[in-house]
Amino acid sequence: MNGSPLLLAQGFPGFDGFLGTRAAIMTDVVFVAMFAVVPIMAWSIWLVRGRGLDGDAKLLLHKRVQLALGVILLIAVIAFEVDLRLLTSWKDRAAPSRHFIPGAWCVVWYCLSIHLVFAVPTLLMWVYVIAMGLRKFEQSPRPNEYSATHRVTGRLAAIGMSMTALTGWIFYYLAFVA
Numbered sequence: 224m225n226g227s228p229l230l231l232a233q234g235f236p237g238f239d240g241f242l243g244t245r246a247a248i249m250t251d252v253v254f255v256a257m258f259a260v261v262p263i264m265a266w267s268i269w270l271v272r273g274r275g276l277d278g279d280a281k282l283l284l285h286k287r288v289q290l291a292l293g294v295i296l297l298i299a300v301i302a303f304e305v306d307l308r309l310l311t312s313w314k315d316r317a318a319p320s321r322h323f324i325p326g327a328w329c330v331v332w333y334c335l336s337i338h339l340v341f342a343v344p345t346l347l348m349w350v351y352v353i354a355m356g357l358r359k360f361e362q363s364p365r366p367n368e369y370s371a372t373h374r375v376t377g378r379l380a381a382i383g384m385s386m387t388a389l390t391g392w393i394f395y396y397l398a399f400v401a
């Protein structure tokens with residue numbers, strides 16, 4: 224064992240997170256936020272699947288929830304990138320992990336690569352799905368000729384976000400906890 228994560232967290236550049244692991248503050252914020260984002264997204268999609276009565280209200284709520292999630296995620300990603308690239312070094316923080324070998328391919332690097340394979344296309348996909356949704360649906364959204372395309376791209380964007388969260392959580396554990 225490496226001892227208490229709290230003690231290990233001392234001495235890294237940047238601000239430590241609040242979860243008591245070696246992760247930096249914005250890493251903790253995104254790690255925790257994903258536990259809210261994924262269920263809220265699933266609920267927003269569930270709303271429009273079995274619409275029934277109140278269909279219009281549900282579609283409008285779906286639009287608002289997805290827009291809010293998009294804006295929150297964008298702000299979180301920017302803050303996360305500033306934190307990780309300018310203020311701290313995730314590699315320093317991951318160095319004590321038994322799964323990390325500085326300067327070599329190792330479990331943490333494999334995991335980060337898999338995470339990025341999902342995270343980068345998902346970010347682009349969300350921008351695309353939101354931009355096209357706003358363009359192709361009315362202000363108060365109603366099913367139209369764009370529905371079928373949106374259902375496919377929306378599902379892909381949702382699967383991408385779920386996989387981004389899952390692989391992100393695994394990376395977090397291997398790099399900053401183990």
Ligand code: HEM
Pocket residue numbers: 268271272282285286289290293348349352353356357358360364365366367370371373374377378380381
């Ligand atoms: C990244 C953001 C979004 C995701 C992941 C997403 C996801 C989805 C999914 C998966 C469905 C299909 C549900 C089913 O299986 O029936 C759906 C339906 C719908 N979404 Fe989105 N959505 C997003 C943003 C938006 C936005 C911004 C709007 C409006 C401007 C919108 C309007 C609609 C409408 C109108 C439907 C119903 C389509 C129909 O069945 O006729 N969505 N969305």
